[in-house]
Amino acid sequence: MNAVGSSPRRGGGYGRVTGHQEYLADIKLPDALHVKLVTLECARARINAIDSTEAEQVPGVHFVMTAADLPDPMPRFGPQFQDRPVIAVGETKYHGEPVAAVAAETKDAAEEAALLVKVDYTKLEDGIFSVADALAPDAVLVQDPALRGASSFAQTNIIDEKHFGWGDIDDQEAHLVVEDSFQFPMVTHFAIEPHGFMAAPDGDGIEVWSTIQHPYLLQKIMAKMLDLPLSKVRVHAPDPGGGFGGKQIPKFEPLVAFMALRAGRPVRLVLSLDETFQQVRRSSAEIRVRAGFTAEGVFTFMDIETNFLVGAYVDIADRVVSKSSYSGAGPYRIPAVKIIGRTILSHTTPSTAFRGFGIPQIGWARESLIDEAALQLGIDRLQIRLLNLARYKEPFIPSEEADGDWEQTVRTAAKRIGWGDPLPPNRGRGIAVGLKSGPTTGLSYSTVRLLYDGSAMVYAGTSDMGQGARTIFAQITAEELGVPLDDITVVMGDTSVVPYDQQTSASRSSVLMGTAVQRACFEIQGKVRAMAAKLYNVDEGDIKVDQGRLLLPDREFSVVDVMQEALAPLGGEVIGNGEMRKDKEPDHPLGGTAAFFEFNCTASEVEVDMETGHVTLVKHVTVGDVGKALNPLQVTMQDDGAAIMGLGHTLMEHYIFDNEGRVRNIGAIDYRILTSMDLPLDLHSESVENADGPGPYGIKGVSEGSLLVTAPAVGAAVREATGKIIRDLPLTPQRVWEALQEDENGS
Amino acid sequence: MNRTLTIETTINGRRRSLDVAVNHTLLDVLRDDIDLTGTKECCVVGECGACTVIIDGRPMNSCLMLAVEIDGSEVTTVEGLELEEGLSPLQGAFLDEGATQCGFCIPGQLMAATALLQQNPDPTVEEIQEGLAGNLCRCAGYEQITKAVLAAARGVKQ
Amino acid sequence: MNRFQYARPETVGEAVALLEEHGDDARLLAGGTDLVIELRNRWVEPKVVIDLKRIPDLAPAIVERDGFLSISASTVMTDIAEDERVQRYFPALVESAVVVGSVQIRARATMAGNICNGSPAADTAPPLLVYDAVVVVAGSDGERRVPIDDFIVGPGKTALQRGELVTAIELPIPERPYGAAYTRLTRRRGTDLASITLCAGVDADGQARIAYGSVGPRAFLVEDESGILGDSTIPSEDKIDSLDQIFYRASPSLKSLRASPDYRLAMLRVLGARALETAIGRLTKELVS
Structure with a gap:
């Protein structure tokens, strides 16, 4: 069995190509009430009164839930700060925040009634929609200081300010100092599956269904809010139809749970795509970078100040800020670094985790600035990166060392893009390197059952939201137990059935849950080895296990054959449990070193239509250091997909606000992402494999690398083609054209 | 003139007589009334293609038509693609080429691709990209989807 | 969607009668790709939706x-x-x-x-x-x-x-050779609503006309008064003034999400020149054949 390194058909694939895969919205709970949210046409408003009388007269409507129907004080929740109310109380803080929720027998009745809920509200004029708004001396406070505890920033819109660095940047001499500021806009996840939530009373407990990536976090939050033991909260998490980080953190699960308890029946809330757009996004950022170089192009210092504009509730955004700021200086050898990252509240859609977790924002600024330095120093843009890049095992942050041959990755990308080859007119190339910390803590449990007939069940609490975790865990099991892939079922998505997993994020699952699965298989191997020792009267120590085979001194058996012989005639099964724990390191600035780094080099060649500003992607290359590609096709799928998503962020995606804080381009018509006709003419993803990762078989995490530095690679290519530097994304035709109209003085 | 109407239609080869609300879309009726949930709801403005079905040989967005409009028509949804002997060549190619990731857009992609191959059994890459431009994939498996359609076309030709 | 009635007339006369009866409370349904969105968003809440697709006289x-x-x-x-x-x-x-x-x-x-x-x-x-x-x-x-x-x-x-x-x-149907070309400005290559729609036409005498939309309340048709736009012997850069004459009716919205007025006005020129070139090319081909 050589399951590792192969690319079998995806686990769960049959359901996905036949329409039988059950996503959340496809699950019909008998007798469920339908929920429709009531929202206001502005971001910040004072709620004076809500009159549901007329709405409740619509036939089929059961009730309209408002803050008045919930406990006082309003229960609040969140992964870092307990700041998000179950439903808006007193004031709305972003466009799309629900103020009431209708429960009715049919979707039609719920929708009709939602239009009849009369909300008396006062638009509040001084909403915070930008970093400048938030930091103005007379800015209104987005959050009540009473919710902020002892924070020294409680009287401001700053949640926290992170300080990282080493050395003293003021002590460093430099032949050249460059400085510039860049902006990264608000973009949204746009999973094709909109978010959905259902809940049903379950005896003395509750059942919750959600499109969530982190079912066990949801279970914990629900238990706390409803004062139930974990054992009385059952979370069903069907495979999400795309997550990208947007489905990590609970949103309206508590609301539907309270509604289900009130109704005594299941309730169902499936958001529209437009509503989903109003609930999740990536944090925007304004980034100032200053860096010093020797005449040869060697870094002497880097100074980064980043203002992340998060939304009205913190969600996981403060962690986005700390984690991305920590490694914001990139994979370079720099004697002195100073990084400040601020988490700033605003009256906008709460930002959350999003593929890349803050790195695309900082990477855009840092890599663009390095190009500026190279230009001023007259050094090739590839060479300046190679010159400063940390080499294998070299520390690049005091407590972190390079965990791969990054130079090999960069050189591979340069070669694939044809770096240095002559360029036709109106063309340009760019290259950029990016680095993201993998998980800093982790806890995953897996149970594997080797059944009597030689098939196997794998229990893993990871969410398979497209990355193909089912396939990976099946491959590991096949490799270790010698069970054919088709005979392995991977069970996920039910906290009452599947053991605990901390979360599906940070490209962790193959490494962390994969290790737990492998260890569960090892436990089975050990049990079967003991069976073999007994059956064949051999010392256990003389039996080796390799790829599902038991190697005795004079003969060999398959694990399955031995198991069957030992368990006959009653049958039964052999159960293995595996645990993978990455504990907190209290002294580490992030609470733990990264389990691995996702390192990527992206290179791009573009052609610019100098009259219209349209950018054609002639060639786009991403190379990632993956340790080992456990499933090469899935690695390519992740890399291609991340690259294309990154190209969307780079070329066309952004929220456009009006002056009342409403997102004007909600939905699929005016929020543009790449279609099949917008792809690079040549898209190439490649892996560097040195089997030097911490996961099974030397794997590292993948799936975010290819979008970490898409923007600076493409931006640099556009700069070379046009001679113009653009500091704001996206690089829309209009923006490129405007840059082309500027005269040499930049006016 | 009524607010519900009985329509006669053939869905996945099966003749059906359905009482449908006149203000429900075909997508609503497929998913909510007759449990054909393989057809997906996403943008409901005809931009994402997740709700694509084939009506009388042409791919259409089921979110953009009233169910009453299919009276007398023949509808194929993703549930109707599988052949008696198993997955259709296109479905198989989607699995072999890694075209399915989260899978949510896949029913729509399959329907658009099926219609494309019926019209044009030997499409070029550009024709596939054009034919599937109305089907968004945020996992962005476009390269793999295109390869799968090409592979299916080659397989059918052989 | 509101609860409307659905009518399926079988003749143009029946449809006309329904329209007369219901006036603004009626909406016509042909393809429905715009109407269904308007209905779902309750931008329109008709009492009756009149489906035209069962009228033999209107059949494709x-x-x-x-x-x-x-x-x-x-x-x-x-x-x-x-x-x-x-x-x-x-x-x-x-x-x-x-x-x-x-x-x-x-x-x-x-x-x-x-x-x-x-x-x-x-x-x-x-x-x-x-x-x-x-x-x-x-x-x-x-x-x-x-x-x-x-x-x-x-x-x-x-x-x-x-x-x-x-x-x-x-x-x-043109009786004499005619060259025309359509082009548009979008934010991406895949499906998109246009920020400019533009069509140039040139007749056998070299008389040009351009119609353009998305830059005002409606699409406008303007004849080339200068007489030079359709002249294949005049280079594009010498046609800019004449093109600007053509686009005098353009008044792009300040509020558009899709493109700024400045950009649209500049692109009218670019797209106008490109469409003219293609139209002239097509005319030349027709004249030759």
Whole structure:
């Protein structure tokens, strides 16, 4: 069995190509009430009164839930700060925040009634929609200081300010100092599956269904809010139809749970795509970078100040800020670094985790600035990166060392893009390197059952939201137990059935849950080895296990054959449990070193239509250091997909606000992402494999690398083609054209 | 003139007589009334293609038509693609080429691709990209989807 | 969607009667690719939706008669783009029909609906203007034929009176060689609503006209007064002033999400020059053949 390194058909694939895969919205709970949210046409408003009388007269409507129907004080929740109310109380803080929720027998009745809920509200004029708004001396406070505890920033819109660095940047001499500021806009996840939530009373407990990536976090939050033991909260998490980080953190699960308890029946809330757009996004950022170089192009210092504009509730955004700021200086050898990252509240859609977790924002600024330095120093843009890049095992942050041959990755990308080859007119190339910390803590449990007939069940609490975790865990099991892939079922998505997993994020699952699965298989191997020792009267120590085979001194058996012989005639099964724990390191600035780094080099060649500003992607290359590609096709799928998503962020995606804080381009018509006709003419993803990762078989995490530095690679290519530097994304035709109209003085 | 109407239609080869609300879309009726949930709801403005079905040989967005409009028509949804002997060549190619990731857009992609191959059994890459431009994939498996359609076309030709 | 009644008339007369009866409370349903969105968002809340697709006289058909190519009201974009006569006589119309939405949309959306919806960005409007299309309108007093330039009025507005509907759009088949080309400005290559729609036409005498949309309340048709735009011997850079004359009616919205007024005005020039070049090229080819 050589399951590792192969690319079998995806686990769960049959359901996905036949329409039988059950996503959340496809699950019909008998007798469920339908929920429709009531929202206001502005971001910040004072709620004076809500009159549901007329709405409740619509036939089929059961009730309209408002803050008045919930406990006082309003229960609040969140992964870092307990700041998000179950439903808006007193004031709305972003466009799309629900103020009431209708429960009715049919979707039609719920929708009709939602239009009849009369909300008396006062638009509040001084909403915070930008970093400048938030930091103005007379800015209104987005959050009540009473919710902020002892924070020294409680009287401001700053949640926290992170300080990282080493050395003293003021002590460093430099032949050249460059400085510039860049902006990264608000973009949204746009999973094709909109978010959905259902809940049903379950005896003395509750059942919750959600499109969530982190079912066990949801279970914990629900238990706390409803004062139930974990054992009385059952979370069903069907495979999400795309997550990208947007489905990590609970949103309206508590609301539907309270509604289900009130109704005594299941309730169902499936958001529209437009509503989903109003609930999740990536944090925007304004980034100032200053860096010093020797005449040869060697870094002497880097100074980064980043203002992340998060939304009205913190969600996981403060962690986005700390984690991305920590490694914001990139994979370079720099004697002195100073990084400040601020988490700033605003009256906008709460930002959350999003593929890349803050790195695309900082990477855009840092890599663009390095190009500026190279230009001023007259050094090739590839060479300046190679010159400063940390080499294998070299520390690049005091407590972190390079965990791969990054130079090999960069050189591979340069070669694939044809770096240095002559360029036709109106063309340009760019290259950029990016680095993201993998998980800093982790806890995953897996149970594997080797059944009597030689098939196997794998229990893993990871969410398979497209990355193909089912396939990976099946491959590991096949490799270790010698069970054919088709005979392995991977069970996920039910906290009452599947053991605990901390979360599906940070490209962790193959490494962390994969290790737990492998260890569960090892436990089975050990049990079967003991069976073999007994059956064949051999010392256990003389039996080796390799790829599902038991190697005795004079003969060999398959694990399955031995198991069957030992368990006959009653049958039964052999159960293995595996645990993978990455504990907190209290002294580490992030609470733990990264389990691995996702390192990527992206290179791009573009052609610019100098009259219209349209950018054609002639060639786009991403190379990632993956340790080992456990499933090469899935690695390519992740890399291609991340690259294309990154190209969307780079070329066309952004929220456009009006002056009342409403997102004007909600939905699929005016929020543009790449279609099949917008792809690079040549898209190439490649892996560097040195089997030097911490996961099974030397794997590292993948799936975010290819979008970490898409923007600076493409931006640099556009700069070379046009001679113009653009500091704001996206690089829309209009923006490129405007840059082309500027005269040499930049006016 | 009524607010519900009985329509006669053939869905996945099966003749059906359905009482449908006149203000429900075909997508609503497929998913909510007759449990054909393989057809997906996403943008409901005809931009994402997740709700694509084939009506009388042409791919259409089921979110953009009233169910009453299919009276007398023949509808194929993703549930109707599988052949008696198993997955259709296109479905198989989607699995072999890694075209399915989260899978949510896949029913729509399959329907658009099926219609494309019926019209044009030997499409070029550009024709596939054009034919599937109305089907968004945020996992962005476009390269793999295109390869799968090409592979299916080659397989059918052989 | 609100709870409306659904009517399925079988003759134009029945449809007209329904329209007369219900006036603004009625909405016509052809392809529905715009209407269903409006219904779902409750931008319109009609009492009755009148489905035109069961009227034999409006059934999808493209017929040649009396020097016109007549395209019936139920004919969808796919049929128009694939029709060999449309391709031969009206290539710019094909170019506009094939960029209306996706394959799925084009299989459903009708050209009559594209025009009647009254969007300033309607893709087929500029070529229909350049080709001097005529809209055939039926009402209780019978039929009237309205030049497309008079039919298009403003955002959401057409020349249709209460009780009237479009039965066909007719295009005069050019008797002499004619070159025309359609182009548009979008934010991406894949399906998109256009920030500029533009069609240039040049006749055998070198007289040019340009129709452009999405930069004002409706698509405008402007004749080249200078006489130089259609002249293949004059380089593009010498046509800028004349082009600017053409675009005098452009007044792009300040509030648009899709492009700024400055950008749109600048792109009108670029797209105008490019479409003219293509149109002249096509004319030359026709003159030679």
